[in-house]
Amino acid sequence: MEDAGTVPCAANYAPLTPLSFIERAAAVYGGRTAVGLRGDARHTWKEARDRCVRVAAALATRLGVNRRDVVAVLSPNVPAMYELHFAVPMAGAVLCTLNTRHDAAMVSALLKHSGSKVFFVESSLLDVAKGALRRITDQLGTTSLPVLVTISDETNAGDSSRRDYEYEDLIKYAPSGFDIRWPVNEPDPITLNYTSGTTSRPKGVIYNHRGAYLNTIATVLAYDITTMLTYLWTVPMFHGNGWNLPWGVAMQGGTNICLHHFTAKVIFNNIARHRVSHMGGAPTVLNMIISGAPPPPRVFNEMEDLGFVVYHVYGLTETCGAATVRTWMPEWDALPAHERALLKARQGFQHIAIQDIDVKNSKTMESQPYDGQTVGEVMFRGNTIMSGYxxxxxxxxxxxxxxxxxxxxxxxxxxxxxxxxxxxAKDIIISGGENISSTVVESVISNHPAVLEASVVARPDDHWGETPCAFVKLKNGTSVTEAEIIGFCRDRLPHYMAPKTVVFEDLPKTSTGKTQKFVLGERARVTGSLTKTNSCKL
Amino acid sequence: MEDAGTVPCAANYAPLTPLSFIERAAAVYGGRTAVGLRGDARHTWKEARDRCVRVAAALATRLGVNRRDVVAVLSPNVPAMYELHFAVPMAGAVLCTLNTRHDAAMVSALLKHSGSKVFFVESSLLDVAKGALRRITDQLGTTSLPVLVTISDETNAGDSSRRDYEYEDLIKYAPSGFDIRWPVNEPDPITLNYTSGTTSRPKGVIYNHRGAYLNTIATVLAYDITTMLTYLWTVPMFHGNGWNLPWGVAMQGGTNICLHHFTAKVIFNNIARHRVSHMGGAPTVLNMIISGAPPPPRVFNEMEDLGFVVYHVYGLTETCGAATVRTWMPEWDALPAHERALLKARQGFQHIAIQDIDVKNSKTMESQPYDGQTVGEVMFRGNTIMSGYxxxxxxxxxxxxxxxxxxxxxxxxxxxxxxxxxxxAKDIIISGGENISSTVVESVISNHPAVLEASVVARPDDHWGETPCAFVKLKNGTSVTEAEIIGFCRDRLPHYMAPKTVVFEDLPKTSTGKTQKFVLGERARVTGSLTKTNSCKL
Structure with missing residues (x-):
């Protein structure tokens, strides 16, 4: 058929963008609570949408933000942080969320790299932020400084001489009648996410409107999230845009429970108080799931024992968050707990917005066989992959x-x-020509009753090339010897896979809770080459 | 920010298409039942996907189908009809599903208008199809005939002299190694749907891959459909592509229960036998919901009394199916049944893939106020609107x-x-300068205990311009007079809205079960101008 009769126009095309979700939420769920918990203030979807538009108006008119300008934010999960996920793109700008555990040096480096024009800082992080701004002033002078906006509950409307602003002032005094700057094209950037990574050099991952829209939908579907959920914010929104759920909760007209900071007790209290239906994960699981390293199976059993239904997803900052989901088959419910946990611990299949997933030989790009044995590199393609670094x-x-x-x-x-x-890839241990998966060894050690968490890295060895070296943190009040851990592994693994060395200590973490394997690897390497013994107590 | 660092490529872009859903279903749900019921044959998702690819291969190589060629099908909801929703687009072609109640004249007209190259016909409809082909031969000669493929359970492999084919033969003898012809661009056409309409001239609505993908997702979300549903096919797939659910069931890895034909008994038996989780609607509701006219509130109560949870959506062929959803708020559960039904009977809000909805003055294009009073025309825009006629x-x-x-x-x-x-728009009755909504009057009459269904149209009147004329079908074994119906309406409506005329008879229906208001309008018009009395028994 020819194209006779078709007319491409505003009636049948609009660039995909997650901004449409809050517009719709204001219409469909207008009177329902959208965002809660900052001094117990609550806003409906209609109010939340209006607040976002007002922030966008203030950015565009008072603060001179243009399309494609970068706007940075350093904040825990407070309501303003949630709103900025809509407000900044509504101004046509790009949201750059910074890790709240960065120090002043890193924050200043990222502000400079991103070229941020405006910098929103939650009041508890003002010291770090001001330290970063001082560094920029020292290096580049005050003309390179972004405009500072403090997120607190105050307003300072009277003091117009200040170069910085209060968030609530922006809203209070925003001009009305602002037209949302919808994306012109779908690949227009929406956010800029610096990967904390497990290596030293952070990279700025660019998400676009199309990818964010599609991955939000795919994430909501991966978790079987239906309408009007109540979502508890434990996943930091600065981390891969909270796995797209700032947009996802709007899409489904849910309620956001924002926690400034939390402990296990705070989580459980909030679950009960707000009848929370969904959350990103309890602290232990959270740390493990977001860590890029796969979670040991026992974590799933223990979460289920607490009454949680756990969805296992896997993704990277570069995939805009979740990219696979371990779809649970109902017939597996009848299996023994151990088998269920093993099944759930697998990463599964691509979600609905990933076009293709493969496990390939990195050099030949050939697909690996479906044999459960041949290791290859996970590769993705589809609309939810980043635009680039x-x-x-x-x-x-x-x-x-x-x-x-x-x-x-x-x-x-x-x-x-x-x-x-x-x-x-870099965490595979090659011992005597055999590949040893560090996560397999970690998973076994984690099952030892005295062990809280374990990380296994390569240690140089004259004879074997490398041998597995385990760093182990024990549970409070327990004790166990190196020999016992090694014996425990030998009972459950081929001998060559059991660690030759066990170090008992706290594991070094990145600011997002990932175990810093490169730090441990460095320790094991130094130790290995220096001592060539079977012990590496550091 | 500039575009520095971004690379548009196959890694981060692919045209959106519902074909990706069956590819994924074959991977994720490969061993689960995809399609059931044609002589109790069942196919898994892996098998269903392979069968579709084989049909596509046969179309492309044996039957000479090229990209953008139109392939027509005349079939009830058998498994082959389901498969063709994937197989035809996999060949790069455009699926044109014809209404099974069309006669040979209409089928031949649509085959000619669409320029169909291949014509799939389910065996029970061969007489109509062959009648249509004879007409084409008589008018245009045999060179204009599409290739006929019969859908039955047979194969005729030995008889290679025939110009027509058997569906199962295409699969059995398809060449292997066929590469799916993915859409080149998102606006590439995927289906061509002729609206049966309530007027006489059918129009060919063109859907594209992007719109079909997005509306499938939006439909699944509108119904809160989670993974692995069991779907009973009562909605004809020829009708707006079964509201996108051929693709939607694949997207969620569900099981399709295909019914060749059905009665209420067949429906209930299948619900019990296959543990059906979702369906398009029981017969009465189905007829009413798909009729373009809104369903009277009592329908919802009666469905709920039977144990169904009813989702109310509204859309047109031109919106690729559902465009709005009546999202149900949990607090409404506590309301009395009558209020619940009134709330549910409203059409609600746009679903997540419609960019915008409005009620506008058709002439000025101004938005109407939110007053529950001012009537305007419903208008949509977004990615799920047709490409055109x-x-x-x-x-x-x-x-x-x-x-x-x-x-x-x-x-x-x-x-x-x-x-x-x-x-x-054309069904509004203007009486003495007042607009009378025929559906409001119909809804009142439908609540009369003796009434099965009612349709109200304008009757010309010298004094009032028009007056409401009601056509009423009574329940079996009941009787009621014209005066009683008019009195029943006057008790519940402003007097000018009550019908001045009541006709008791079966309502004329289109082939998709819509009441043919234009037929009734014609009768009322003729009657009105001829007799100018208060009665129009015809």
Whole structure:
């Protein structure tokens, strides 16, 4: 058929953007609570939408923010942080959320790299922020400084001489009648996410409106989230845009319970008080799931024992959050707990917005067989993959060589096609020519009753090339010897896979709670080459 | 920010298409039942996907189907009909599903208008199909005939001299190694749906891959459909592509229960036998919901009494199916049944893939106030609106004038913004300068205990211009007089809205079960101008 009769126009095309979700939420769920908990203030969806438009208006008119300008924010999960996920793109600008555990030096580096024009800072983080701004002033002078907006409950309307602003003032005194700056094209950038990574150099991952829209939908569907959920914010919104759920909760007209900070007790109290239906994960699970390393199976059993239904997703900052989901088959409910946990611990299949997933030989780009054995690199393609790394075209091209996103994660394909992550590429231990998956060894050690968490890295060895070296944190009040851990592993693994060395200590973490394997690897390497003994107490 | 660092490529872009859903279903739900019931044959998702690819291969290689060729099908809801929703687009072609109640003349007209190259016909409809083909031969000669493929359980592999084919043969002898012809661009056409309409001239509505993908997702979300549903096919797939659910069931890895034909008993038996979780509606509701006219509130109560949870959606062929959803708020559960039914009977708000909905003055294009009173035309815009009417650019332009799809449906905005359909534009009765909504009058009459269904149209009147004329079908074994119906309405409506005339008879229906108001309008008009009495028994 020819195109006779078709008319492309505003009636049948609009660039996809998650901004449409809050517009719709204001219409459909207008009177329901959208965002709660900052001094117990609550806003309905109609109010939340209006507040976002007012912030956008203030950015565009008072603060001179233009389309594609970068706006940074340093904040825990307070309502303003939630609102900025809509307000900044409504001004046509790009939201850059910074990790709240960064120090002043890192914050100043990222403000400079991103070229941020405005900098929103939650009041508890003002010291770090001001330290970062001083550094910029020292290095580049005051003309390079972004405009500072403090997020607190105050207003300082009277003091017009200040160069900085209060968030609530922006809303209070925003001009009315602002027209939302909808994206012109779908690939227009919406957010800029610096990966904290497990390596030292942060990279600025660019998300676009199309990808954010589609990955929000795919995430909501992956979790089987129906309308009007109540979502507890434990996942930091600065981390991959809270896995897209700031937009996802709006899409489903839910209620956001924002926690400034939390403990296990705060979580459980809030679950009870607000009848929370969904959350990103309890602290232990959260740390493990977001860590890029796959969670040990026992975590799932223990969460289920507490009454949680756990959805297991896997993704990277570069995939805009979740990219696979472990869809749970009802017939598996009848299996013994141990088998259920093993099944759930696999990463599963691509979600509905990922076009394709594969486990490939990184060099030949050939697909690996579905044998549960042959390790390859997980690769993705689809509309929810980042646009690229900001100002780093070489890294972008390298990461997308051959038209696939190279994740750096190693996995096998089970015979049913399911993906099972074995390790980060750089975390594979090669001992006597055999590949040892550090996560497999970690998973076994984690099952020891005295062990809280474990991390296994390569230690140089003259004879074997490398041997597994385990760093173990014990539960309070327990004790166990190196020999016992090694014996425990030998009972459950091929001998070559059991650690040759066990170190008992707290594990070093990144600011997002990932175990810093490169730090441990460095320790093991130094120790190995220096002492060449079977012990590496550091 | 500049575009520094971004690389548009196969890693981060693919045209959206519902074909991706069956690819994913074959991976994620490969061993689960995809399609059931044609002689009790069942196919898993892996098998269903392979069968679709084989049909596509046969179309492309044996039957010479090229990209953008139209492939027609005349079939009830058998598994082959389901498969063709994937197989035809996999060959790069456009699926044109014909209404099974069309006669040979209409089928031949649509085959000619669409220029169909191949014609799939389910064996029970061969007589009509062959009649249509004879007409084409008589008018245009045999060179214009599409290739006929019969859908039955047979194969005729030995008989290679035949010009026509058997569906199962295509699959059995399809060449292997066929590469799916993915859409090149998102606006590439995927289906062509002729509206049966309530007027005489059918129009060919063109859907594209992008719109079909997005409306499938929006439909699944509108119904809160989670994974692995069991769907009973009572909605004809020829009708607006079964409201996108052929693709939606694949997206969620569900099981399709295909019924060749059905009665209420068949439906209930299948619900019990297959543990059906979702269906398009029981017969009465189905007829009413798909009829374009809004369903009377009592229908919802009666369905709920049977144990169904009813989702109310509204859309047109031109919106690729559902466009609004009546999202149910939990607090409404506590209301009395009558109020609940009234609330549910409203059409609600746009679903997540519609960019915008409005109720406008058709002439000025101004938005109507949220007063529950002022009637305007429902208009939509967004990615799920049709590309246009095939070979009818004037109709397309008229329908999308001003960048909005004009639905022809009249509605008010309730104070909460909710849309409530009052009538089709042409079905408004103007009496003494007052607009009378025929559906409001119909809804009142439908509540009379003796009434099965009612349709109200305008009757010309010398004094009032028009007056309401009611056509009423009574329940079996009941009787009621014209005066009783009029009195019943006067007790519940302003007097000018009560019908002046009541006719008791079966209502004429279109082939999709819509009441043919234009037929009734014609009868009322003729009667009115001839007799000018208060009665129009015809």
């Amino acid at each position: 900001y100002k780093d075209i070489d890294a972008t091209k390298e990461s997308m060589a051959g038209g696939w996103l190279h994740t750096g994660d190693l996995a096998v394909r089970q015979p049913d096609g399911c993906i099972q992550i074995k390790d980060r | 095939y070979k009818d650019i004037d109709a397309t332009k008229e329908s999308m004038a001003g960048g909005w799809l004009h639905t022809g449906d009249l509605a008010v905005r309730q104070p909460d913004g909710c849309i409530q359909i009052k009538d089709r």
